Amino acid sequence: MKDRDVAPFFAALAAGNPHPTTELEYTSVFELLTAVLLSAQATDVGVNRATRRLFPIANTPQAILALGQEALEGYLSSINLFRTKTRHLLATCAILLERHGGQVPRTREALEELPGVGRKTANVVLNTAFGQATVAVDTHILRVANRTGLAPGATPLAVERGLVARVPPEYLPNAHHWLLLHGRYVCQARTPRCWECVVARWCDYEPKTPPPKQATTWPTGPAASRLTGRAP
Incomplete structure (x- = not known):
């Protein structure tokens, strides 16, 4: 280009x-972080379906930890890699409480220290929650x-x-x-x-994809007989 x-x-x-904005559903920075962490190798639709059940019950680090692994897995079981993500989310919540007063940090370095949070997740949080470019x-x-x-x-x-x-x-x-x-x-x-x-x-992409051809619908019944000369 x-x-x-x-x-x-x-x-x-x-x-x-x-x-x-993101199609992940959230009402707080922690909910956003959680949703993005869960979205790896999963669809936003699937994550939203799970978090609509989870967030009304537990949407803070304290509440997530209080659920425990087995109960949390129950809420996340429809998401790909849910067991690994459950462990990461619980470990992340513990770090948020121990090191950040329960708040989501505003720096890339601190975000990337959280289990299950890589550069992409950190960038989403920094951009969507904190307005960084x-x-x-x-x-x-x-x-x-x-x-x-x-x-x-x-x-x-x-x-x-x-x-x-x-x-x-x-x-x-x-x-x-x-x-x-x-x-x-x-x-x-x-x-x-x-x-x-x-x-x-x-856009540099060539050749450009043409519109799909409209399927031809052949008439049946009396209309077909008029066109083909055959009995319907």
Whole structure:
């Protein structure tokens, strides 16, 4: 993607969704951290389904620890890797209470010290909860950044650095939300929906995917006999 095309690319995404945010459901920073921790190799829909049951019962580090492993696993059992995530969440809650007064820390270093919290999770929390201009690169963003030519890279870190360097400052705070949602619903892995893409004109991907052909519905009954000369 040419440098001159980056700004209009993001302007088009912004026009379609001026205030993007995560599709994970949360009402506090701790709930956000929990939801993002649970979302690794799982869908937002699946995580939301589980946390709608969990958060009304336990939505603080103290309450999560009070549940204990067996009860917490019961709430999370529908999520992929739920046993590992249960252990990570319990250990994270203990650290939050021991080192941070039960609050979610505001630095990348402190967040990445929490079990189950890697760079991507830390970036989501820093961006969504604390308003920092970070870019959390997941599989959708990795694909979109490479396919469009926006920030090619073989690893999430390489793509993250490319995006931070290339996205205009006014668009950077929301960039990862726009790219993630675009990858989830339009620039999909198997068949990108180029025919309805608002940024296709600036995208390097070729050949663009054409619209699907409309299925032909052949008439039956009396209408068929009139067209074919055969009895219905």
